[in-house]
Amino acid sequence: MNIALTIMIDGLTYASWLFIVALGLTLVFGVLKILNVAHGSFYALGAYAAASLVGWFASMQLAPELSLIAMLLAAVGVAVIVAPLCERGLLRIFYGRDEVLLVLVTYALFLILEDVTKIIWGVNPFYLSEPYALFGNVDIGKQSYVGYDFLLVIVAIVVGFIVWWGLNRTRIGKIVLAVIHSEEIAASMGVNVSRIYTLAFGTGIFLAALGGALTAPMISVQPGISVGVVILSFAVVIIGGLGSIPGAAIGALIVGIARSAAVHLMPVAELFSIYLVMAVVLMFRPEGLFQRSQARKI
Numbered sequence: 001m002n003i004a005l006t007i008m009i010d011g012l013t014y015a016s017w018l019f020i021v022a023l024g025l026t027l028v029f030g031v032l033k034i035l036n037v038a039h040g041s042f043y044a045l046g047a048y049a050a051a052s053l054v055g056w057f058a059s060m061q062l063a064p065e066l067s068l069i070a071m072l073l074a075a076v077g078v079a080v081i082v083a084p085l086c087e088r089g090l091l092r093i094f095y096g097r098d099e100v101l102l103v104l105v106t107y108a109l110f111l112i113l114e115d116v117t118k119i120i121w122g123v124n125p126f127y128l129s130e131p132y133a134l135f136g137n138v139d140i141g142k143q144s145y146v147g148y149d150f151l152l153v154i155v156a157i158v159v160g161f162i163v164w165w166g167l168n169r170t171r172i173g174k175i176v177l178a179v180i181h182s183e184e185i186a187a188s189m190g191v192n193v194s195r196i197y198t199l200a201f202g203t204g205i206f207l208a209a210l211g212g213a214l215t216a217p218m219i220s221v222q223p224g225i226s227v228g229v230v231i232l233s234f235a236v237v238i239i240g241g242l243g244s245i246p247g248a249a250i251g252a253l254i255v256g257i258a259r260s261a262a263v264h265l266m267p268v269a270e271l272f273s274i275y276l277v278m279a280v281v282l283m284f285r286p287e288g289l290f291q292r293s294q295a296r297k298i
Contacts, residue, residue: 015256040230046209241288
């Protein structure tokens with residue numbers, strides 16, 4: 001009973017931050033139709049920026065609670081600075097080209113950003129402990145868990161709800177959905193499609209950076225963290241269905257529980273378990289669990 005509860009809690013914690021990152025990836029694909037290989041680099045930038053900003057807050061002897069605000073500001077800063085440079089300065093040049101070319105462009109961007117992080121922050125690891133200690137421990141049965149982990153679950157639920165509400169209950173969200181359905185028809189009705197592209201890409205970067213900022217206190221922030229994240233994010237969106245927000249949530253939960261079960265029951269199969277789940281889902285549902293609705297062809 002204890003091991004099952006531990007697997008569920010660890011899996012839910014792991015799925016929470018992964019859902020936030022994958023949500024940004026699926027939003028970018030849904031609007032821009034781009035498989036953004038560089039998404040993991042934005043996650044890494046968020047983690048590095050959070051570590052630097054929280055460290056600066058600590059050096060100023062500010063209240064430890066403000067470290068949470070510093071993490072949010074770091075994610076916002078990454079989105080505001082990086083999104084226009086990448087979308088307007090690079091990706092916009094290749095819109096309308098072959099999808100494979102766009103994948104190669106984002107892969108090149110991934111390689112560039114990997115070197116940029118090394119130039120700015122070096123190769124030594126960063127450790128961010130202040131936010132992780134704010135919420136103490138939570139006892140459930142005979143097990144004790146870090147309270148920060150449960151904060152991640154709450155944040156993931158709030159972020160998911162905000163994105164859903166923004167897309168389905170606001171005017172700008174309905175415009176984004178119109179562009180997703182048919183950008184040609186949306187443009188003919190006066191929608192500035194390029195502005196929607198910038199907004200969607202910026203939101204996707206913010207979600208990736210937010211995921212990195214939130215996980216920075218739980219990991220060693222160092223070169224290479226972007227590689228594993230982008231692989232996991234693609235696994236989530238493939239399982240859930242490309243472009244589907246509910247699919248991202250279910251996919252993250254499946255990946256989180258599968259990975260947690262493997263870690264506790266068969267550690268050597270940690271990474272294999274994720275690929276196994278993805279393969280099984282694709283055998284029966286090649287489009288993912290939640291296939292994104294396609295525009296009707298005439």
